[in-house]
Amino acid sequence: MNRFYKLSLTLLFLWSSVGWAWAQYTVSGTVTDDRTGEPLIGASLLIKGSTTGTVTDLDGNFTLNVPTNDQATLVVSSIGYTAQEVTVSASLTTLQIKLRQDATNLDEVVVTGLASSVKRSNLANAVSTVSAKDLTGTTTIQTTDGALYGKVAGATIRSNGGAPGGGMSIQLRGISTLSGASQPLIIVDGVYISNATQRTGRATVSGAGGSNQDDGANRLADLNPADIETIEVLKGPSAAAIYGTRANAGVIIITTKRGAEGRTTVSLSQDVGFAQPLRLLGVDDWSEDKINFFFPEARRPLELERFRAAQSSGNFIDYEDYFYNNQATLLNTRINVSGGTDKTKFYVSGNISDEEGTVKNTGFQRYSVRANIDHKITNKIRLGVSSNYIQTDADRGFTGNQNNSGASIGYSIAYVPNYFDLRRNSDGTYPVNPYFSENPVAVTDNGINNAQVNRFIQAFTLDIDLLQTSNSFLKASFSGGLDFLQNRTTVYLPEFLQFQRAQANPGDLLKGKQESFNTNFQAALVYNWNLGRVNMNSQAGLVRLDFKENALFNRGRGLVPGQTNLLQAAIQQINQEFSQEVQEAGIFLQQEANFEDKIIGTVGVRWDKSTLNGDPNQFYAFPRASVAFNLANFDFWSSSFINQLKPRIAYGETAGPVPFGATFTPLGGTNIGGLLGSVVSTQIGNTQIRPETATELEFGVDAAFFNNRLSLEATYYIKNSQNNFQNLNLAPSTGVNTTPSNEAELQNKGIELGLSGTIIEKPNFRWFSRALFWKNEIEMTRLGIPTYIAGAFGSGLGTFLYAEGYSPTTIVGSPANPDNPGGFTFWGNSQPDFNLSFFNSLNIYKGLELSVLVDWRQGGDNINLTSFLTDGGGTTNGWFDDDNGDGIPNGRQREPEPYNNAGRWVQDASFVKIREIGLYYTIPKATLNEWFGSTVQNVRVGTSVNNAFLFTNYEGYDPETSTFGAQAVANNVDIAPYPTPRRVFFHLTIDF
Numbered sequence: 002m003n004r005f006y007k008l009s010l011t012l013l014f015l016w017s018s019v020g021w022a023w024a025q026y027t028v029s030g031t032v033t034d035d036r037t038g039e040p041l042i043g044a045s046l047l048i049k050g051s052t053t054g055t056v057t058d059l060d061g062n063f064t065l066n067v068p069t070n071d072q073a074t075l076v077v078s079s080i081g082y083t084a085q086e087v088t089v090s091a092s093l094t095t096l097q098i099k100l101r102q103d104a105t106n107l108d109e110v111v112v113t114g115l116a117s118s119v120k121r122s123n124l125a126n127a128v129s130t131v132s133a134k135d136l137t138g139t140t141t142i143q144t145t146d147g148a149l150y151g152k153v154a155g156a157t158i159r160s161n162g163g164a165p166g167g168g169m170s171i172q173l174r175g176i177s178t179l180s181g182a183s184q185p186l187i188i189v190d191g192v193y194i195s196n197a198t199q200r201t202g203r204a205t206v207s208g209a210g211g212s213n214q215d216d217g218a219n220r221l222a223d224l225n226p227a228d229i230e231t232i233e234v235l236k237g238p239s240a241a242a243i244y245g246t247r248a249n250a251g252v253i254i255i256t257t258k259r260g261a262e263g264r265t266t267v268s269l270s271q272d273v274g275f276a277q278p279l280r281l282l283g284v285d286d287w288s289e290d291k292i293n294f295f296f297p298e299a300r301r302p303l304e305l306e307r308f309r310a311a312q313s314s315g316n317f318i319d320y321e322d323y324f325y326n327n328q329a330t331l332l333n334t335r336i337n338v339s340g341g342t343d344k345t346k347f348y349v350s351g352n353i354s355d356e357e358g359t360v361k362n363t364g365f366q367r368y369s370v371r372a373n374i375d376h377k378i379t380n381k382i383r384l385g386v387s388s389n390y391i392q393t394d395a396d397r398g399f400t401g402n403q404n405n406s407g408a409s410i411g412y413s414i415a416y417v418p419n420y421f422d423l424r425r426n427s428d429g430t431y432p433v434n435p436y437f438s439e440n441p442v443a444v445t446d447n448g449i450n451n452a453q454v455n456r457f458i459q460a461f462t463l464d465i466d467l468l469q470t471s472n473s474f475l476k477a478s479f480s481g482g483l484d485f486l487q488n489r490t491t492v493y494l495p496e497f498l499q500f501q502r503a504q505a506n507p508g509d510l511l512k513g514k515q516e517s518f519n520t521n522f523q524a525a526l527v528y529n530w531n532l533g534r535v536n537m538n539s540q541a542g543l544v545r546l547d548f549k550e551n552a553l554f555n556r557g558r559g560l561v562p563g564q565t566n567l568l569q570a571a572i573q574q575i576n577q578e579f580s581q582e583v584q585e586a587g588i589f590l591q592q593e594a595n596f597e598d599k600i601i602g603t604v605g606v607r608w609d610k611s612t613l614n615g616d617p618n619q620f621y622a623f624p625r626a627s628v629a630f631n632l633a634n635f636d637f638w639s640s641s642f643i644n645q646l647k648p649r650i651a652y653g654e655t656a657g658p659v660p661f662g663a664t665f666t667p668l669g670g671t672n673i674g675g676l677l678g679s680v681v682s683t684q685i686g687n688t689q690i691r692p693e694t695a696t697e698l699e700f701g702v703d704a705a706f707f708n709n710r711l712s713l714e715a716t717y718y719i720k721n722s723q724n725n726f727q728n729l730n731l732a733p734s735t736g737v738n739t740t741p742s743n744e745a746e747l748q749n750k751g752i753e754l755g756l757s758g759t760i761i762e763k764p765n766f767r768w769f770s771r772a773l774f775w776k777n778e779i780e781m782t783r784l785g786i787p788t789y790i791a792g793a794f795g796s797g798l799g800t801f802l803y804a805e806g807y808s809p810t811t812i813v814g815s816p817a818n819p820d821n822p823g824g825f826t827f828w829g830n831s832q833p834d835f836n837l838s839f840f841n842s843l844n845i846y847k848g849l850e851l852s853v854l855v856d857w858r859q860g861g862d863n864i865n866l867t868s869f870l871t872d873g874g875g876t877t878n879g880w881f882d883d884d885n886g887d888g889i890p891n892g893r894q895r896e897p898e899p900y901n902n903a904g905r906w907v908q909d910a911s912f913v914k915i916r917e918i919g920l921y922y923t924i925p926k927a928t929l930n931e932w933f934g935s936t937v938q939n940v941r942v943g944t945s946v947n948n949a950f951l952f953t954n955y956e957g958y959d960p961e962t963s964t965f966g967a968q969a970v971a972n973n974v975d976i977a978p979y980p981t982p983r984r985v986f987f988h989l990t991i992d993f
Contacts, residue, residue: 028089029064030096032057032077036764037847039926041100042938043261044079049086056263059938081134083107083709102759102767106130107645107709112233112254114243114591114605116478116525116540123601125627125649126240127701127716127753129153131232133258139852139919140945141272141333141986143356143365144222145229145255146171151838151856151916154716154753154773155236159963159972161198163279163981165358165365166395166452167222168198170967173236173251174718175749175777175832178657178693179809180726182967185234185251186244187221190373190387190460192482193247193521193546196221198966201397202492202511202554203450205576208404213966216401216979220486223391223456225352225369227270227335230258236753237720238697242625242653245544245587245609249657249695249722257387258339259373260348265340266938267993274331274986278359279948280958281980283878284321284871285892287418291881294890304418311420318422320414324445325980329357329364341375348373359982360410361445363398367391381466387482391456399444400979402964407439407500408448411867411977414441416874431499436874439500449493449565457485473530478542481522488515496560506571508560515552521545525589536595544587551580581661585611588620599635602628613659615690627651633705645705645712652699656692660726663741664688683738684728691743695722711758722747727786744785747809751777767844776835779808790823792971799828799864799903801970808832809970812862814903828907831973834860838916848925854917858960863910865957866964866976910960910973912953919945921988939992947984 032044040061047054048067055065067073070091078084082100089096103109107122109130121130131152142148144167150158157175161168170184177183187196198219200212233254235241241248285291292304311317337350354367368391375385403409416436417423423442425431431443460482468475489512494501496508525542554577557570567573591605608620629649632638638646667682701716724743731737757771781804788804790796790813802811804822810832813825821827839855871877872892880892887894895905921943929937953960958980963972 025066025068026070026091026094027064027066028075028094028096029062030098031061032063032079032098032100033061034082035099035101036762036767036844038764039847041079041082043263044077044082044100047076047078049074049076056261059264059935081132102769103709107705107712114540114593114603115523115544115589116527116542117538117591117593119593119601122645122647123595123598123629123631124703125601125603125629126651127154127236127699127714127718128240129155129234129236131234133230136229136232137226139854139917140947140984141274141331141988142226142947143167143354143984144169144218145224145226145232146219146221148226149232151773151840151854153234153236154755154775155751155777156234157777157833157836159961160959160981161218161963161966162216162400162978163359163959164216164218164395164397164400164979165356165363166218166393166397167365168216168218168966169221170963170972171253172969173234174720174751175779176747176809176969177250177695177720177722177749178725178969179745179747179803181660181969183250183969184219184967185253186241186247187253187255189224189255189458190257190482191462191480191521191523192458192460192484193519194220194458194484195486195517195519197517199452199488199490199515200513200552200554200577201450201452201490202513202556202576203397203399203408204402205556206406206492206494206509206511207399207402207408208406209402209409210404213968214402214964215966216397216964217966218395218397218452219967220454220456220488223367223393223454223486224255224389225350225354225367225371225391227352228257228350228369228371228389229255231256237653237699237718238623238655238695239625239627239651239653239699239718242623242655243589243591243605243607244655245589245607245623246585246611246621246656246658246692248655249693257371257373257389258337258348258350259375259385260339260341260346262341262343262346265338268335268337268339268990269993270333270335270988270990272331272333272986272988274984276329276331276356276359276982276984278325278958278980279983280951281321281326282956282958284319284419284876285878285880287420287875288881291875294881295875308418308420311422316422317419318424319419320417320423320441324361324410324414324441325359327359327361329359329982331356331984331986344377346375358396358398358979360398360400360979363396363979365396366394368393383462383464385462387458387460389456389458391454391458393452393454393456395452397450397452398979399441399448399450400977402976405438406494407434407437407441407498408444408494409977410441410445412870413437413439413444415867415870415876415977418875433499438503439498443498444494447495447498449491451491453489455487457483459483473528475526475528478525478527479523481520484517484519486515486517489513490515491565493565496562504558506559508558508562508564508570510557510560510565510567510570511554511576512556512567513552513554515550517548517550519549520547532594534597538593538595540589540591542589544585544589546583546585546587548583548585549581553578583612583661585609585613597634599631600628601631602626609656611658611692613661613663614692615659615664615688621656621692621694623654623656625651625653627653643704643706644709645703647703649701649703650699652697654694654696656694659690659692660741662686663690663726681737685731685737685740687740687742690726690741691724693722693724693726693743695720697721707758710762712756714753714755716753718749718751718753720749721782722749727784729786742785744783745781745803746783748780748782749777751775765846769842769844771840773838774835777832779810779832781805781807781809788822790825792968793864793965793974794866796825797903798866798869799907802827812864812907814907816899816902826902826904828904829862829909831861831863831970833858848923850919850921850923852917852919853915856914856916857912859911861910861960861973862907863955863957863960863962863973863975865906865908865955866974867957867978868908869906870977908955908957910953910955912951912955912960914951915946915949917945917947918949919943937991937993939990941988941990943988945986945988947986948981949983
């Protein structure tokens with residue numbers, strides 16, 4: 002019996018072994034690009050309906066064990082290519098798979114909720130995606146937001162000036178608020194990061210006014226664009242509703258690069274370049290006739306003497322050229338190491354950017370280290386961490402507005418004729434500027450406007466598979482992180498400067514230290530299950546946000562010569578101390594339903610509360626709903642011309658946070674009879690204030706043609722913003738002046754069109770093209786308080802109208818017109834008529850690639866006060882010309898009639914820019930193998946230009962300018978900015 006038992010076990014083992022051998026087979030082959038035949042490294046092959054798969058090696062080869070004796074379907078995919086399904090069997094085990102480049106991005110995965118995603122082909126919202134190739138594949142951009150120009154339909158982007166270190170304003174689908182900045186929420190790898198334009202103190206020392214004229218950089222400038230894999234832009238409430246209270250102005254979701262299974266790859270990139278001004282305006286020449294006309298009679302003999310002396314020596318100085326037209330060196334070095342196994346994947350990178358400015362003693366340095374690690378703890382538990390340390394150092398110089406202190410190059414040189422020499426004397430002193438309050442050469446050589454940032458961003462994700470059946474799974478998802486930001490600023494004007502010498506306490510120093518510490522945590526349950534032929538994806542979770550910020554600015558005046566220590570100042574002053582803490586919490590639910598990729602619907606709601614609100618315990622609800630119909634997937638569809646036709650509709654609600662302190666009445670310090678005390682502010686808090694809210698209805702249609710070689714995306718939206726903050730003026734009998742209140746309502750309507758595809762695709766030539774068109778119209782549908790004008794510098798130079806039935810971007814000014822709301826003449830509108838961008842990429846033969854991005858903005862007016870300054874100083878190019886022949890020079894008589902009104906400074910800011918040009922050559926792999934064997938895997942060389950050419954009739958350095966920073970409305974005022982640079986690069990990338 003015992004022998005029989007052993008024999009039975011042996012036979013059973015042999016039978017099962019044979020059976021196991023019969024129940025699997027091995028598939029092998031190669032994955033290549035169908036046009037060039039080049040192998041695709043890291044392409045993914047997955048057995049459909051399972052988690053079994055592999056990736057291709059450096060030669061595009063793969064081997065995969067299929068654990069069945071039956072037919073199986075392999076899903077083959079690679080980034081930038083259309084996924085392909087291939088049937089295999091025991092009799093078909095050798096494959097040659099060719100993938101076609103994806104012109105429509107239909108297989109791209111897009112975030113749809115806080116814990117879920119969807120293929121773009123099933124998406125019910127207009128979500129723009131910018132890939133790493135789109136972002137930095139053509140040229141090197143200094144900052145991430147600057148790399149978005151012309152690549153996102155619905156985004157209006159302005160530069161606050163061309164100073165090194167960036168400084169951008171991004172508005173998505175128009176204006177979402179009338180107060181502060183209408184800027185999107187930024188999320189990096191799940192972390193809510195600060196994108197504030199932090200104070201530097203420059204405007205305080207120069208007398209320009211508030212911190213919104215500091216010409217500071219917003220803190221997205223810290224992020225290294227080369228680390229980014231994708232950027233998703235949720236442009237309106239219909240897509241962003243799941244982010245609740247902070248999503249009124251849209252959401253920008255940044256995902257950084259991560260490692261992939263396979264061989265460890267080391268990539269080294271070096272950019273070397275130079276920068277010069279994109280555009281200079283030129284200055285007007287002087288003559289004796291002009292001097293006799295321009296200066297009063299008593300001044301003419303002295304000016305004529307100076308002019309004749311310069312004429313005899315030939316010493317005429319073009320100050321615009323002297324200050325701005327300096328060649329700057331640009332250096333960028335990047336190294337990254339990536340790879341991993343099926344259990345652990347990693348991506349580690351380092352970056353050094355060292356870029357000079359085109360103005361002397363300005364520049365930007367960034368040092369960045371990143372480590373992204375993904376680890377499979379068990380088959381059911383996955384952990385991902387992302388760590389990023391950044392240090393930046395920016396010297397931004399002295400440009401922009403000022404108030405007669407002279408601490409601005411453009412403001413000063415507007416009044417200096419080219420026959421007077423301001424340059425440093427041989428004895429080291431500087432000439433006194435008789436035309437203005439300061440010598441800008443001395444300020445440029447000796448002034449300091451520096452900001453140093455230390456930043457650490459830490460993110461994590463933890464996914465746990467709780468349950469899995471044949472048709473469902475349940476997982477828990479945890480994510481969050483922190484953003485620590487420290488910004489140290491120094492603004493210094495030494496005591497020997499001309500303007501400082503005239504002060505009672507010469508020598509001015511302002512030092513600031515700002516810190517923010519933001520944390521967020523999110524937990525969600527995701528349940529995916531089938532209800533008959535409908536796949537259901539349910540998610541529920543909670544969110545916790547904590548924001549802490551503090552700032553301290555100290556000022557010292559009357560400095561000991563050569564000292565930059567506050568203790569060496571005669572007058573020491575605490576200029577500002579500020580601290581805030583904000584806590585927010587949210588709960589969200591979302592249900593997605595997918596009927597065989599034919600009908601895809603989503604409903605969801607988020608409830609938020611915040612300590613900023615009048616009632617910090619009240620939850621506000623933000624619902625969303627959307628549905629898309631993939632008509633081409635229905636059985637009745639038979640068109641071979643149209644491969645996809647997807648009408649869609651979406652609705653959503655979001656909010657914008659209440660400004661910090663709006664619920665409280667501030668107390669100000671005072672000194673009465675030598676005793677310290679507090680006085681009540683003239684503005685009192687409002688405990689009934691609530692968040693600004695927005696609702697959006699979005700209609701769209703997506704289509705694909707010619708076997709998905711051409712795609713069309715069309716969207717129309719109506720976005721209504723309610724409860725916009727406005728100050729109510731109170732009766733004098735109350736003893737106070739104003740209180741913040743929810744009064745105004747705005748409506749934005751617009752269309753967005755995108756057309757992209759492969760026009761020509763041949764083995765030795767490929768032409769890809771993408772055109773984006775968008776326009777937005779704004780109307781103040783309710784104001785709630787009397788009509789008023791505000792912003793910029795008043796009605797004499799141009800200001801903005803706040804009236805029902807009009808856009809707040811309407812520019813009005815002198816002369817008075819009592820028939821118009823606000824009582825002044827309408828002169829323009831800062832909102833563009835439309836934007837259009839055009840991108841083309843040509844792949845020639847197997848390794849040469851040429852890319853060009855053209856950006857066209859039609860309409861939209863600027864208030865050009867640079868022209869106001871140069872006209873006042875007689876230096877505007879063509880100032881002494883007389884176009885209408887009436888004997889009055891152009892500089893004293895500008896159209897439109899009646900002359901010398903605000904309309905002469907309101908100028909059309911239309912332009913066409915060649916934003917990016919790139920020409921690259923990738924050395925064929927066969928050649929590399931011949932030269933280096935298997936050591937070098939890829940070599941790419943090239944040259945590129947950022948801001949290559951500008952075509953405009955605008956009379957300023959750049960139509961995209963904003964002296965007032967990221968203001969919601971007055972973000973188109975031009976006052977002597979730092980000229981935008983043209984950046985030229987030479988590139989080398991080597992992969993080992």
